[in-house]
Amino acid sequence: MLGLTDIKTGRKIVWDGQPFVVLDYQHSMTGRTGAVMRTKLRNLLTGATIEYTFQDKDKFEEAEVTKSSAQYLYPEHDELQFMDSESYEQFALPVATVGDSAKYLLEGTEVTVLNYEGRAINVELPVKMTFEVVEAPPGLKGDTASGGDKVVTLENGLKLTVPLFISVGDRLIVNTEKGAYVSRA
Numbered sequence: 001m002l003g004l005t006d007i008k009t010g011r012k013i014v015w016d017g018q019p020f021v022v023l024d025y026q027h028s029m030t031g032r033t034g035a036v037m038r039t040k041l042r043n044l045l046t047g048a049t050i051e052y053t054f055q056d057k058d059k060f061e062e063a064e065v066t067k068s069s070a071q072y073l074y075p076e077h078d079e080l081q082f083m084d085s086e087s088y089e090q091f092a093l094p095v096a097t098v099g100d101s102a103k104y105l106l107e108g109t110e111v112t113v114l115n116y117e118g119r120a121i122n123v124e125l126p127v128k129m130t131f132e133v134v135e136a137p138p139g140l141k142g143d144t145a146s147g148g149d150k151v152v153t154l155e156n157g158l159k160l161t162v163p164l165f166i167s168v169g170d171r172l173i174v175n176t177e178k179g180a181y182v183s184r185a
Contacts, residue, residue, distance in 0.1 A: 001059045004037050012044070012063040015052070019044040019063035019116050044114060044121050047097040065114050070123070072109040080105065082113065082123070091120050101125050104176050106156055125176045130185045131155050133162075133170045 002013065004027075011022045020041040028036050034056040042049045044065070069085040079092040080102060095102050104125055105111075112124040135153035149161050160174065162181045171185035 002062055003059055004035055004054055004056055006062075007037050007039060007054065012065045013041075014061040014063045015041070019065060019121070023049065044116060045097070047094075047099045047122070063116065065116050065121075067124075068113045068115060068120075070111055070113045070120075072105045072107065072111060074107060082111070082120070084113075085110075093120060093123065097122055100179075101176070103158055104129055104156060104174075106131075127175060127177055128173050128182060129176055130171050130173055131158070133166060133168055133172060136162075136166060136168050136170075138167075 007013075007022055007025050009022055009024060013020055013022065020043055022039055023042055024040040026038045028038060030036070036056065037054040038051070039054060040049060040051050044063070070082040070091075071085060073081040073083055073090065075081070075095070076092070078095050080095060080098055081090060081092050083090050098105075101123060109125075109129075113120045114122045114124065131154040133152045134155050137150055137152075148164055150164055150166070151159050152162050152166055153159055154172070154174070158174075158179075160172070160179075160181055162172065166172065166181075166184070173182040173185050174180070175182050
């Protein structure tokens with residue numbers, strides 16, 4: 001059993017019978033009530049984010065989440081189809097569960113699958129991924145009155161703010177956690 005001091009960002013816990021990952025936490029100490037931990041948790045089954053305050057007496061279990069490798073295949077209705085890299089079995093995850101990560105998925109993208117109690121519940125993307133620019137306005141020399149940035153469209157349809165020197169056909173490295181331009185590939 002884990003206690004209040006075991007809550008850390010990225011820790012996977014079981015709370016109310018469901019697996020959660022800790023997104024953020026803040027420890028607070030008050031005189032009469034004792035220690036409390038304000039947390040922001042994401043449900044690994046539904047993708048929903050909640051805020052919860054744990055009291056000093058609260059105990060919980062660590063979620064036994066295993067990881068495996070899979071390849072993204074295609075979207076179908078409100079689900080995303082994946083293929084396990086070892087067994088070649090196909091499985092689907094709801095778009096709502098995958099959340100914002102879905103906008104970075106291209107056919108053939110390798111992902112890490114989170115498994116809980118023997119079934120796939122969510123995916124993790126690499127922190128940095130490479131995409132091609134398919135649409136970009138021209139960047140004019142000396143056009144820095146707006147800060148020297150412009151908005152381009154990537155091959156996955158994502159719009160991204162990049163420096164003026166980026167043009168159509170460039171391959172960019174994008175941080176998937178922040179949704180931000182990193183560099184040219």
